[in-house]
Amino acid sequence: MKSKTVVKLLIGITVIGGGMGYVVVQAMQSSWSYYYSVDEFSAAGPAAREHSFRLAGRVKPGSVVRDLEQVTLAFTLAGTTAELPVRYRGVTPDNFTEDREVVVEGRLVATGVFEADTLMTRCESKYQRKVN
Amino acid sequence: MPDLGQFALRLGLFLSSYALLVDLVGRLRHRRELLVSGRNATLAALLCLTVACGVLGILLVRSDFAVQYVAENTARALPLVYKLTALWAGAAGSLLLWLWLQTGFVVGAFSRVDEDTGRFCAAARAAANLVAVFFFLVLIFDKDPFRLSVTTPRDGAGLNPLLQHPAMVLHPPALFLGYAAFVIPYAWTFAALGVQGPGRPGVLLDRTRQWLLFAWMFLSIGIALGAWWAYEELGWGGYWAWDPVENSSLIPWLTATALLHCARTYRTGGKTSHWFMVLAIATFSLCIFGTFLTRYGLVSSVHAFPDPGLGILFLVLLILIWVAAGLLVVARWLGRVRSLRMIAARPEDGAVAERTRNTPHGQGLRFIVWNNWLMVLLAFVILAGTLFPFFSGLFSAHPITLKSEYFTKITAPGGLALLLLLGICPHLVRQGLGRGWRTVGAVITAAASLLTWTLAGSLAIACLVACAFVGVNLGADFVQRYAGRREGRTLRASLRWHGARVVHLGVVLAFVGIAGSSGFDVEKQVALRPGEQVQVGGLELTYHNLDAQHGPNFTAVVAEVSVRQGQRQLGKLTPSVAFYAQSDKRTSEVDIRRSLAGDLYLALTEADNSSRLINLTIFLKPLINWIWIGTILMVLGTALVFAAGLGRGRVTGALDTGGEP
Numbered sequence: 020m021k022s023k024t025v026v027k028l029l030i031g032i033t034v035i036g037g038g039m040g041y042v043v044v045q046a047m048q049s050s051w052s053y054y055y056s057v058d059e060f061s062a063a064g065p066a067a068r069e070h071s072f073r074l075a076g077r078v079k080p081g082s083v084v085r086d087l088e089q090v091t092l093a094f095t096l097a098g099t100t101a102e103l104p105v106r107y108r109g110v111t112p113d114n115f116t117e118d119r120e121v122v123v124e125g126r127l128v129a130t131g132v133f134e135a136d137t138l139m140t141r142c143e144s145k146y147q148r149k150v151n
Numbered sequence: 152m153p154d155l156g157q158f159a160l161r162l163g164l165f166l167s168s169y170a171l172l173v174d175l176v177g178r179l180r181h182r183r184e185l186l187v188s189g190r191n192a193t194l195a196a197l198l199c200l201t202v203a204c205g206v207l208g209i210l211l212v213r214s215d216f217a218v219q220y221v222a223e224n225t226a227r228a229l230p231l232v233y234k235l236t237a238l239w240a241g242a243a244g245s246l247l248l249w250l251w252l253q254t255g256f257v258v259g260a261f262s263r264v265d266e267d268t269g270r271f272c273a274a275a276r277a278a279a280n281l282v283a284v285f286f287f288l289v290l291i292f293d294k295d296p297f298r299l300s301v302t303t304p305r306d307g308a309g310l311n312p313l314l315q316h317p318a319m320v321l322h323p324p325a326l327f328l329g330y331a332a333f334v335i336p337y338a339w340t341f342a343a344l345g346v347q348g349p350g351r352p353g354v355l356l357d358r359t360r361q362w363l364l365f366a367w368m369f370l371s372i373g374i375a376l377g378a379w380w381a382y383e384e385l386g387w388g389g390y391w392a393w394d395p396v397e398n399s400s401l402i403p404w405l406t407a408t409a410l411l412h413c414a415r416t417y418r419t420g421g422k423t424s425h426w427f428m429v430l431a432i433a434t435f436s437l438c439i440f441g442t443f444l445t446r447y448g449l450v451s452s453v454h455a456f457p458d459p460g461l462g463i464l465f466l467v468l469l470i471l472i473w474v475a476a477g478l479l480v481v482a483r484w485l486g487r488v489r490s491l492r493m494i495a496a497r498p499e500d501g502a503v504a505e506r507t508r509n510t511p512h513g514q515g516l517r518f519i520v521w522n523n524w525l526m527v528l529l530a531f532v533i534l535a536g537t538l539f540p541f542f543s544g545l546f547s548a549h550p551i552t553l554k555s556e557y558f559t560k561i562t563a564p565g566g567l568a569l570l571l572l573l574g575i576c577p578h579l580v581r582q583g584l585g586r587g588w589r590t591v592g593a594v595i596t597a598a599a600s601l602l603t604w605t606l607a608g609s610l611a612i613a614c615l616v617a618c619a620f621v622g623v624n625l626g627a628d629f630v631q632r633y634a635g636r637r638e639g640r641t642l643r644a645s646l647r648w649h650g651a652r653v654v655h656l657g658v659v660l661a662f663v664g665i666a667g668s669s670g671f672d673v674e675k676q677v678a679l680r681p682g683e684q685v686q687v688g689g690l691e692l693t694y695h696n697l698d699a700q701h702g703p704n705f706t707a708v709v710a711e712v713s714v715r716q717g718q719r720q721l722g723k724l725t726p727s728v729a730f731y732a733q734s735d736k737r738t739s740e741v742d743i744r745r746s747l748a749g750d751l752y753l754a755l756t757e758a759d760n761s762s763r764l765i766n767l768t769i770f771l772k773p774l775i776n777w778i779w780i781g782t783i784l785m786v787l788g789t790a791l792v793f794a795a796g797l798g799r800g801r802v803t804g805a806l807d808t809g810g811e812p
Binding site for chain 1 (some may be wrong): 157232313385386387388524528532535540542549550551552553554555556558560561564565676677678736737738739754756757764765766768
């Protein structure tokens with residue numbers, strides 16, 4: 020290859036690569052979400068309030084309360100030892116039932132309630148597609 | 152009966168391994184009788200697979216719950232069509248289907264044993280049989296579709312009601328048709344890499360192109376059906392959630408699209424020829440990898456690493472494929488072929504490549520290469536995002552996941568860049584009228600897009616601006632063609648020309664739909680009592696009543712909502728929720744008012760029978776139907792190009808003439 024071509028190629032790669040890299044890093048930073056179980060989350064202490072989290076746990080039987088006036092769904096997310104109250108506004112997946120493994124995304128608010136903006140069920144079906 | 156299926160699989164494994172060996176030896180030693188034997192063994196393996204598929208089909212229809220796969224995927228009460236289509240409802244069945252299709256395609260494409268192309272076909276068959284052997288191993292020892300249940304249940308687990316939908320019946324086989332057909336360019340590449348000296352690199356190239364079009368078309372259909380199903384059934388108003396399952400089909404689609412462009416412009420020893428080879432192997436590898444990823448739950452797991460079991464075999468296969476390809480390249484290099492570009496090139500072809508550099512074709516290639524880079528980068532970034540939780544889990548106790556914003560933030564500018572490229576390059580390539588002002592137009596559009604993006608913060612507007620530019624450009628193309636002289640155009644060339652533009656038009660329309668539905672959508676959640684009204688984006692919705700309906704195994708509540716725009720009644724919508732008594736499952740049926748301007752999408756989230764209070768989720772999705780229209784055009788256009796290539800008698804096509812970028 021001629022040296023001119025090499026230089027052109029290098030400049031091209033730097034510009035495109037730099038641009039893409041910048042976009043990728045930006046996108047990553049804003050959508051960073053830690054994946055914890057409820058137990059680990061409760062053990063994490065005050066640090067748990069700082070970030071956006073994705074939590075896995077089980078819907079505690081008997082804890083599901085739907086407030087039709089406020090259009091919210093509240094339930095307790097249970098791990099093996101810890102429990103956490105969760106509040107969610109949005110479309111509930113069809114296979115959301117009590118005592119089912121679910122994953123919620125969101126953050127802890129001052130009241131100690133986990134405000135979820137995504138609710139996914141861990142699907143036992145063949146197509147493990149998430150519904151959010 | 153299951154014994155017959157298991158026997159067929161084992162015989163198939165033997166035949167495939169035999170064919171692999173014999174084809175390789177026959178290829179190296181120039182032994183024609185071995186090539187015939189290899190061809191026949193591959194054919195016999197196809198027969199075995201046909202028997203296995205047939206047996207599984209019969210077991211499914213007869214509801215033979217002694218077989219685990221049948222018990223897990225069907226139930227007695229399931230309609231016949233869903234019993235049959237349960238063939239691809241589980242991992243085992245879909246792998247079997249894939250392998251059957253793949254072997255069928257290979258037999259269809261590489262069965263020649265004649266003097267000219269026999270050795271080439273043998274090498275291609277060997278590459279395909281290598282994959283087949285691994286699939287057989289997984290089918291026999293891990294995902295065995297004929298494994299017997301420990302105890303025979305009285306009824307099967309049935310099919311998730313969500314999946315009982317026509318789109319979900321056709322989505323998996325369409326995907327698998329695509330995945331399986333990508334074996335052809337992959338195998339072709341291996342054969343072409345193996346050609347020593349002044350061989351015949353263009354052998355069967357036309358045919359491989361046809362298979363590639365076929366594969367791309369079905370992969371696109373499959374992806375679109377999946378998106379459409381998600382929109383219709385899942386009730387969250389979207390069609391794409393950047394779920395690993397979805398990504399694993401999109402990633403090979405991106406590389407396949409780049410591959411398709413390289414195939415159209417392939418000239419032996421030309422700029423796109425080595426791109427073609429890398430992309431062909433990459434696309435097929437990504438199909439396999441995606442299947443491994445989703446079928447073995449590598450990324451959807453919460454914490455503990457899933458036991459990949461024999462899924463590891465897929466990784467071994469992928470490593471083997473790339474090592475083998477690498478070795479072939481090194482072997483060629485050692486064989487005094489100076490550079491990758493000269494792979495399989497006859498001396499005169501190199502001269503042609505040199506001469507074409509400054510022609511429209513040569514310039515078109517430059518854009519094709521840009522397109523390749525963009526597609527590959529996008530595929531890589533999506534792959535990285537999909538695998539991120541897995542890799543971060545290796546380095547820390549807590550895996551880090553990326554929300555779907557990651558993907559939208561990256562694919563939006565990436566898609567915009569692709570769109571602009573699509574707007575300029577097919578036109579810049581042609582000489583004569585418009586070259587100057589189109590470049591100016593592109594620069595202005597790019598600037599306008601960037602400006603709206605940064606100033607208004609709306610990538611959707613930027614995208615629509617770009618769509619308009621590309622649309623105008625495409626239109627100008629048509630005008631230019633129809634205003635020009637017509638003599639000397641063959642039907643084939645004309646079909647190909649129109650096909651390519653219809654595909655591109657489809658892409659633009661799909662972009663319009665994506666930008667409109669994700670940039671200007673409205674979501675509203677409301678609680679309503681009978682008689683109450685709600686205003687959404689210029690529409691007035693009135694909730695009238697809640698009805699209960701009783702079906703054979705379910706009870707449904709149906710909300711009646713009328714829609715008005717100003718003084719005009721637009722009709723009634725009836726979103727509902729059905730509760731299945733036995734299975735403790737519920738499915739919500741959304742109701743959608745469709746128009747080309749956009750959809751009004753209602754989902755009944757909750758309903759209280761006594762007070763008739765309901766929770767309604769209302770979505771406005773502007774322009775969304777253009778996604779489906781665009782996809783249909785993309786498929787139709789591909790079919791046109793496919794038709795243009797039908798019945799091409801030529802076996803060799805070393806110097807392709809059809810390469811219109």
